[in-house]
Amino acid sequence: MPAFTFEKISPPVRRAPAATLPKKPRGLISQMIDRFVERRARRALQRERAIRRDEKPAE
Template identity: 80%
Template sequence: MPAFSFEKISPPARRAPSATAPQKPRSVISQMIDRIAERRARRALQVERAMRQDDKPAE
């Protein structure tokens, strides 16, 4: 018979994130950065499409 034994401790219960907590409004700076990034992405897509059309052989 062992001289000591270990007691199994169950892990703490996980707390579900509360859906009722209001989100903080985004700062003006982060909104501006999002707008700039979106415009840059759109511009990159336009350039990429133009390059693809240039690569197509003329029939």
């Protein structure tokens, strides 16, 4: 006969979902990079539109 026994302990029940944690604000460097990328994407889109206009055959 064993001298002691192990008791199963269930994990604690979560009361609130994990999504309620506040988001950490983005860093200044990340914001600056986002601005540069957005401007570069806009310029590329404008150039692509200009190229497409030039490629259309005249009717």
